[in-house]
Amino acid sequence: MRQHVIELILFSTYAELRAERARNYLGIIWWVLEPAMMMGAFWLVFDVILKTGGPDNLAFLLTGLTMWQWMKSCITHGGYAIWSNLNLIRQARLPLIVFPLVQMLADTVKFFFIFLLLVVILWLLGHPPNKAWAALPVIFVAIFLFAAGGGFILAAIVPFVPDVRFVIEQVLTVVMFLSGVVFALTNMPEHVHAVMQWNPVAGLVDATRGVVMYGRWPDWTALAKVAGVSALVLALGVAMIVRLTPRYPKLAA
Amino acid sequence: MSGETLIELEHVGVAFSATRSVGGGHYWALEDVSLRLKRGERLGVIGRNGAGKSTLLRVLAGILEPDRGRVRRGPVSCQLLSLALGFMPYLTGRDNAVLSGLMLGLRQREIVRRLPAIREFSELGDFFDEPIQSYSSGMVMRLAFSVAIQVEPDVMLIDEVLAVGDAEFQEKSGTALRERMRQGHTVVLVSHSEKEVTALCDRLLWIEHGRSVMEGDRDSVYEAYHQQLHLGEAAT
Numbered sequence: 001m002r003q004h005v006i007e008l009i010l011f012s013t014y015a016e017l018r019a020e021r022a023r024n025y026l027g028i029i030w031w032v033l034e035p036a037m038m039m040g041a042f043w044l045v046f047d048v049i050l051k052t053g054g055p056d057n058l059a060f061l062l063t064g065l066t067m068w069q070w071m072k073s074c075i076t077h078g079g080y081a082i083w084s085n086l087n088l089i090r091q092a093r094l095p096l097i098v099f100p101l102v103q104m105l106a107d108t109v110k111f112f113f114i115f116l117l118l119v120v121i122l123w124l125l126g127h128p129p130n131k132a133w134a135a136l137p138v139i140f141v142a143i144f145l146f147a148a149g150g151g152f153i154l155a156a157i158v159p160f161v162p163d164v165r166f167v168i169e170q171v172l173t174v175v176m177f178l179s180g181v182v183f184a185l186t187n188m189p190e191h192v193h194a195v196m197q198w199n200p201v202a203g204l205v206d207a208t209r210g211v212v213m214y215g216r217w218p219d220w221t222a223l224a225k226v227a228g229v230s231a232l233v234l235a236l237g238v239a240m241i242v243r244l245t246p247r248y249p250k251l252a253a
Numbered sequence: 254m255s256g257e258t259l260i261e262l263e264h265v266g267v268a269f270s271a272t273r274s275v276g277g278g279h280y281w282a283l284e285d286v287s288l289r290l291k292r293g294e295r296l297g298v299i300g301r302n303g304a305g306k307s308t309l310l311r312v313l314a315g316i317l318e319p320d321r322g323r324v325r326r327g328p329v330s331c332q333l334l335s336l337a338l339g340f341m342p343y344l345t346g347r348d349n350a351v352l353s354g355l356m357l358g359l360r361q362r363e364i365v366r367r368l369p370a371i372r373e374f375s376e377l378g379d380f381f382d383e384p385i386q387s388y389s390s391g392m393v394m395r396l397a398f399s400v401a402i403q404v405e406p407d408v409m410l411i412d413e414v415l416a417v418g419d420a421e422f423q424e425k426s427g428t429a430l431r432e433r434m435r436q437g438h439t440v441v442l443v444s445h446s447e448k449e450v451t452a453l454c455d456r457l458l459w460i461e462h463g464r465s466v467m468e469g470d471r472d473s474v475y476e477a478y479h480q481q482l483h484l485g486e487a488a489t
Contacts, residue, residue, distance in 0.1 A: 019343040
């Protein structure tokens, strides 16, 4: 049973990526081209036109956006996965966590391609790989746990209240700007800054920047805290989905 | 082991949400259905459109849990023979066969082993390795049926899939499915074709408006069913 589910998850992830590749004329190139274009747009606005940052601004911006895009796509794609597969869920008895998980894994595979591009760009910008890169796998695990936690919780809720989709996009945009993804959070009032210390996205993005730009080892305690809380949220999301499983096939079409 | 009860339903009711909006009510697709399915039995479910036949099959498949009543199930695999389950348009016939097979409960190595048979049965030839978006709808159904027929659960649940594709493939798929049913599998069949039901089932369950009206041997249930239909016609 368990092996069968693992096979289903892996093959579905492969199918998802494969279908996406076949869907567009340029296929797999879009995996990298689309985020590259978005990075270009942000670079144009914030670096060239508004001149918001210092000398390292481009590396700062690209690293932030790469990590944020991965989190965001896992949260939204995973979050909508059960809702968008309700037709299938009405016809087959499958463990429902498969649907969000497949989306998150597919997004993670795509992230690795984008991250490779980022590595090349960072190198060209004068940030070659360093010893602290050994910490990246741990940071990535923490990020995945965090994004998957959000994704599973949303996946459980969205089928009942599909309207929250409209809110999610806006909330995520706000979170992006408040997490130092695009510009550093140094100009904020003191009391806002204090609250921001608790923002996990900011912590995770900063940890990644510290490693790839400055060769700085992450704050292990902070990372462990984020990973631990994320794991709890993830467990809650999975439990909600399992608990609500009998109700999804009975929702109105 | 013949005669052992595999699944038993006692006064089962299933309610669906009527609408998506806030405070939307429920409607009962099944109100009160009881049945007992024994190993090796081939049970036909009859009743008019909207009687709850497909809902009943999904309860038997374990997709829907009852909102009232009780389902008792032995340690058996039940599978609804859903056609084109999980098919993705941009994937090849081969990849879709594996994906659909996995969703129908097969292990990957079993499906891979049966791919040549699926390709052969579907008569797709080289199209088997082309994306199914380039297929005609008949070709998609041929592939879908060829995959579904590979599944061998303890209890086969069939909802009007006896005829797919063109006349020739209908003949072929119908024969394959009948063959499978005759191999002594336990089967629950929903069909509007009285000819099929008569040919394939030994027992019948008649449901109307989500309630079981009668369960028994084929001939006596059909006799009562027809009597009631005629009464209904005479009344209008």
